[in-house]
Amino acid sequence: MTYRAEAQALDAELLQCVGRRAVPNFNDLALRIFAHQLRYNEPYAKYAASLGVTLDAMPPDWERIPPVPAAAFKEAALCTFDPACAELVFETSGTTQGSSGQHYMETADLYDAALIAGFGDAMLSDVNEPLRYLLLVPNPAQRPHSSLGYMMRKVADVFGDGQEQWYLEGDDLRVDRFIRDCERAERSGVPLCIAGTAFAFVNLLDELRRRGVADLRLPSGSRIMETGGFKGRTRVVERAELYAQIASLFALPPDRIIAEYGMTELTSQYYDDVNRTKTAPPWLRPRVVGPDGKTLPTGDVGALVHVDLANRSSCVAIQTEDLGVRTSDGGIMLIGREQGAELRGCSLDAEQLRTLAAR
Amino acid sequence: MTALEHIPAEKIVRALADAAERWSDADFPPRVRITDRIAERTGYSVPVVEYALDRLFFPIRRANLESTIRSELGSLEILDDFTQRTGRPDAWAAPCGNVCIISSRTTIGVALVPAVFALCAKNDVLVKDREDALVAAFFETLTEELGAFRAAARSAAWSSQDDAAHALDAFDVVAAFGDDQTLVAIRNSLNAGARFIGYGSRASAGYVARESLSSRENALVVARGAARDLVLYETEGCLSLHVLFVEKDGALSPAQFGAILAACIEEANVEFPIGRRSAADAASISAQRNLGAFRAAADKGAVFAADSADYAVIVDQPPAEPPQFLPRTVGIVAVEQPRDAVRYVRQHGLLLEGFALSHGRTDAVQAVIAAGAVRLTQFGELQHPPLEGGHGGRPRIAEFVRWIDRTL
Numbered sequence: 082m083t084y085r086a087e088a089q090a091l092d093a094e095l096l097q098c099v100g101r102r103a104v105p106n107f108n109d110l111a112l113r114i115f116a117h118q119l120r121y122n123e124p125y126a127k128y129a130a131s132l133g134v135t136l137d138a139m140p141p142d143w144e145r146i147p148p149v150p151a152a153a154f155k156e157a158a159l160c161t162f163d164p165a166c167a168e169l170v171f172e173t174s175g176t177t178q179g180s181s182g183q184h185y186m187e188t189a190d191l192y193d194a195a196l197i198a199g200f201g202d203a204m205l206s207d208v209n210e211p212l213r214y215l216l217l218v219p220n221p222a223q224r225p226h227s228s229l230g231y232m233m234r235k236v237a238d239v240f241g242d243g244q245e246q247w248y249l250e251g252d253d254l255r256v257d258r259f260i261r262d263c264e265r266a267e268r269s270g271v272p273l274c275i276a277g278t279a280f281a282f283v284n285l286l287d288e289l290r291r292r293g294v295a296d297l298r299l300p301s302g303s304r305i306m307e308t309g310g311f312k313g314r315t316r317v318v319e320r321a322e323l324y325a326q327i328a329s330l331f332a333l334p335p336d337r338i339i340a341e342y343g344m345t346e347l348t349s350q351y352y353d354d355v356n357r358t359k360t361a362p363p364w365l366r367p368r369v370v371g372p373d374g375k376t377l378p379t380g381d382v383g384a385l386v387h388v389d390l391a392n393r394s395s396c397v398a399i400q401t402e403d404l405g406v407r408t409s410d411g412g413i414m415l416i417g418r419e420q421g422a423e424l425r426g427c428s429l430d431a432e433q434l435r436t437l438a439a440r
Numbered sequence: 441m442t443a444l445e446h447i448p449a450e451k452i453v454r455a456l457a458d459a460a461e462r463w464s465d466a467d468f469p470p471r472v473r474i475t476d477r478i479a480e481r482t483g484y485s486v487p488v489v490e491y492a493l494d495r496l497f498f499p500i501r502r503a504n505l506e507s508t509i510r511s512e513l514g515s516l517e518i519l520d521d522f523t524q525r526t527g528r529p530d531a532w533a534a535p536c537g538n539v540c541i542i543s544s545r546t547t548i549g550v551a552l553v554p555a556v557f558a559l560c561a562k563n564d565v566l567v568k569d570r571e572d573a574l575v576a577a578f579f580e581t582l583t584e585e586l587g588a589f590r591a592a593a594r595s596a597a598w599s600s601q602d603d604a605a606h607a608l609d610a611f612d613v614v615a616a617f618g619d620d621q622t623l624v625a626i627r628n629s630l631n632a633g634a635r636f637i638g639y640g641s642r643a644s645a646g647y648v649a650r651e652s653l654s655s656r657e658n659a660l661v662v663a664r665g666a667a668r669d670l671v672l673y674e675t676e677g678c679l680s681l682h683v684l685f686v687e688k689d690g691a692l693s694p695a696q697f698g699a700i701l702a703a704c705i706e707e708a709n710v711e712f713p714i715g716r717r718s719a720a721d722a723a724s725i726s727a728q729r730n731l732g733a734f735r736a737a738a739d740k741g742a743v744f745a746a747d748s749a750d751y752a753v754i755v756d757q758p759p760a761e762p763p764q765f766l767p768r769t770v771g772i773v774a775v776e777q778p779r780d781a782v783r784y785v786r787q788h789g790l791l792l793e794g795f796a797l798s799h800g801r802t803d804a805v806q807a808v809i810a811a812g813a814v815r816l817t818q819f820g821e822l823q824h825p826p827l828e829g830g831h832g833g834r835p836r837i838a839e840f841v842r843w844i845d846r847t848l
Contacts (some may be wrong), residue, residue, distance in 0.1 A: 128738075130737065131733060131736065132733070147811055150731045150734055152732060156738070277667040372725065383719060384722075400730060401727075402723050
């Protein structure tokens with residue numbers, strides 16, 4: 082079978098799974114995608130071979146697929162095809178070294194299908210009418226390689242009322258316009274979906290506080306999607322505290338604030354369920370691993386590995402430095418990295434040195 | 441007037457040295473009682489804590505204290521009264537008054553040596569103690585040696601948030617260890633006339649010259665020392681080895697040296713067992729190890745690490761990458777010449793404390809001085825600054841005295 086035929090067959094199968102919201106043969110499909118990547122993704126294949134995994138020595142199941150470290154996307158073009166032919170190119174953040182990597186995707190179809198299905202199920206299961214999207218995320222017109230910007234552009238196109246607004250211009254937040262649009266929506270009764278990074282929400286709250294705005298009541302049916310965390314930022318606010326402030330400002334019940342967890346190196350996303358557990362769509366499975374790479378028991382804290390079948394044209398398994406625990410219902414809970422915890426040394430502040438060095 | 445002002449310096453020094461000698465005995469009951477508490481607080485294994493206590497108290501000896509004082513002040517007697525000085529006015533190194541030492545983010549007993557010298561200078565000293573109360577316990581012993589220390593040497597525990605609120609404006613000298621933000625906050629809460637001694641964030645490095653890579657035996661000596669510099673105190677100290685520069689074109693390559701170093705780290709891990717390690721550190725070390733393996737698979741460098749991520753040696757770390765600052769983890773940056781190391785240090789904005797050198801080659805010495813290091817030493821000694829030397833590029837006692845000249 083040629084590369085093209087193999088890739089198209091896998092994509093078609095994956096699109097069917099996404100459409101049906103079910104992957105009955107996850108293990109088999111994961112191993113076939115991995116084998117496909119061993120054949121056509123040379124850097125990944127070399128890495129796997131260095132760990133003793135080859136087409137002739139395949140892992141017995143999806144949990145043994147060697148995950149590529151997320152930072153490896155900064156080292157090589159991790160894709161099964163000529164990256165010059167990529168339909169989508171997303172840039173990873175450069176928070177640790179100032180350099181960024183690229184996630185090349187051969188087709189947009191799979192990415193679009195996965196994100197629309199995931200967002201629709203997690204965010205809009207009770208919605209019967211288009212929402213208006215107010216977006217505190219990078220505008221793809223300015224940042225064409227932001228996966229988050231692309232995602233929200235697509236979501237607004239598919240699920241929105243056609244009047245979405247973007248408020249992030251460079252590093253500036255257009256707060257005047259945001260307030261005006263919230264008030265306008267309140268008057269017209271059009272429910273809103275406000276999507277933004279945690280850091281953007283913190284900035285927004287700070288600015289509103291500075292202006293004495295304590296109440297921006299949203300129309301019934303409105304909701305918030307928070308994502309992105311505080312990577313590389315100096316001001317960190319506890320998530321529970323942030324949500325409480327958001328709920329108070331917008332007069333929203335807490336269950337209308339939903340956290341999305343994703344990363345540029347993945348095609349699919351996790352969303353919070355009612356228990357604040359991150360749940361994955363059926364084509365994405367998490368593992369929590371120890372330093373030896375072995376899966377930890379439920380409840381133990383370890384590094385997160387994501388096996389995302391929709392990463393067909395890149396790497397199916399990605400290891401992160403994010404910490405989490407596996408919950409009994411199959412989801413994950415993220416664990417903070419103890420920022421601000423004791424850092425010792427005769428004057429050494431490791432976090433500060435890392436920050437300095439990253440400048 | 442301070443509590444020690446009328447006590448001869450010689451008597452103070454003797455009492456301090458006697459107390460330290462008692463604490464140098466691993467079976468000294470107060471030390472036995474506190475060892476587990478320190479291990480609990482720091483997460484270090486008990487052998488590491490024992491080693492740290494030995495290293496802390498053994499050098500505090502009368503001869504060492506007196507030679508340091510003489511070297512910095514000219515004589516011991518100058519702490520007691522006006523003393524004649526050749527070619528200079530008579531002078532008295534009087535106490536400054538109230539000294540506060542804040543060391544909230546330190547390894548083991550870092551505040552103790554400055555406290556000892558502040559007491560030698562007859563100041564009233566308050567040390568911000570840790571949960572393990574090591575300083576308080578030592579001060580108890582001190583009081584047994586000389587009753588006047590009860591009023592002169594005090595310790596207390598308070599949180600970082602309370603640093604500013606702890607009446608810091610009442611002190612004449614404040615010595616503080618911490619990050620830049622903490623130091624600025626502390627400095628801003630002092631009286632305008634108060635003396636501030638800040639020990640900010642620092643890193644340390646090592647340089648292996650090609651002369652030391654002429655044979656496996658030579659390299660082994662360096663690697664053993666480097667391993668010790670790396671593993672002690674879980675690479676958290678300002679004098680821990682954070683990045684290692686290894687010259688190319690030696691008989692042994694940087695990768696071969698990395699392999700030798702890894703073997704030495706495994707040996708050092710036996711002598712200094714790994715303590716409590718957070719899941720975050722374990723995840724970060726394994727991520728670095730895996731990234732190193734990814735690069736190695738692409739024929740870029742090598743990585744030597746345990747499956748358990750107990751340690752990691754990353755060879756041929758790209759110069760664009762900063763040090764890892766992770767426990768028992770070090771990147772080897774292959775360099776052509778010492779100037780490459782200086783460039784790396786500047787590129788990453790590293791503020792240096794110590795620099796270990798495998799060879800005293802002039803260009804290497806000049807380079808590490810240019811890089812900003814304040815302590816040059818051999819491998820294996822990076823974590824053992826001599827009491828008689830400086831600390832962070834500063835003197836030991838001179839900043840705790842107020843010079844009074846007399847030309848009557």
